[in-house]
Amino acid sequence: MNKKQSLCSTRRKTLTEKATVSELVFKKILEESNVKFIFQKGFISGNGFYIVDFYIPKPFKIVIEIDGEYHNTTSQIEYDKRKDEYLKNRGFRVVRIKNNEVSSFCIENILKTK
Numbered sequence: 777m778n779k780k781q782s783l784c785s786t787r788r789k790t791l792t793e794k795a796t797v798s799e800l801v802f803k804k805i806l807e808e809s810n811v812k813f814i815f816q817k818g819f820i821s822g823n824g825f826y827i828v829d830f831y832i833p834k835p836f837k838i839v840i841e842i843d844g845e846y847h848n849t850t851s852q853i854e855y856d857k858r859k860d861e862y863l864k865n866r867g868f869r870v871v872r873i874k875n876n877e878v879s880s881f882c883i884e885n886i887l888k889t890k
Contacts, residue, residue, distance in 0.1 A: 784818040784825040791816045791827060798842045798875040799829055806830065809883050819863070826859045836887060839863050841872045 777785070792815060795803070799815075806813050817831035817839075830840040846852055860870045873881055 780820055780825055784820060784827065787825075788816045788818050788827055796842065796844060796875070798844070798878045802830065802840070802842055802873070802878050802881070805878075805881065805883060806832075811883060811887070819866075821862055826862060828859075828863070832887075837868050838886060839868045839870045840886075841870065842875060842878060843872050844875050 795815075803815055811832060814831045814833070815829070817828050819826045819828070828839045829842050832838040832840070841856075843856075856872075863870050871886055
């Protein structure tokens with residue numbers, strides 16, 4: 777495992793251990809919907825890595841991000857744009873859900889639209 781992969785793995789573990797309430801609620805929604813997903817999935821990019829909250833693999837190739845208040849800061853908005861662009865350029869559909877929208881989110885609607 778190279779340094780980038782090791783850092784990504786360590787960061788994924790930390791994010792999993794410190795999952796937010798909204799992330800845990802959404803995880804439960806996915807589990808109850810019998811949707812196959814990976815929680816805190818890492819993607820290695822040329823100059824680093826990105827970690828997404830939820831990755832729903834083929835045939836959907838959907839990335840779901842649960843966004844808290846800090847996603848409203850200028851620096852985080854710019855980072856999220858770069859991350860979304862990276863993922864979209866690789867064929868992923870990116871869905872961002874605000875913390876306060878998690879409990880009313882309907883996963884079936886996302887899986888129906890490709």
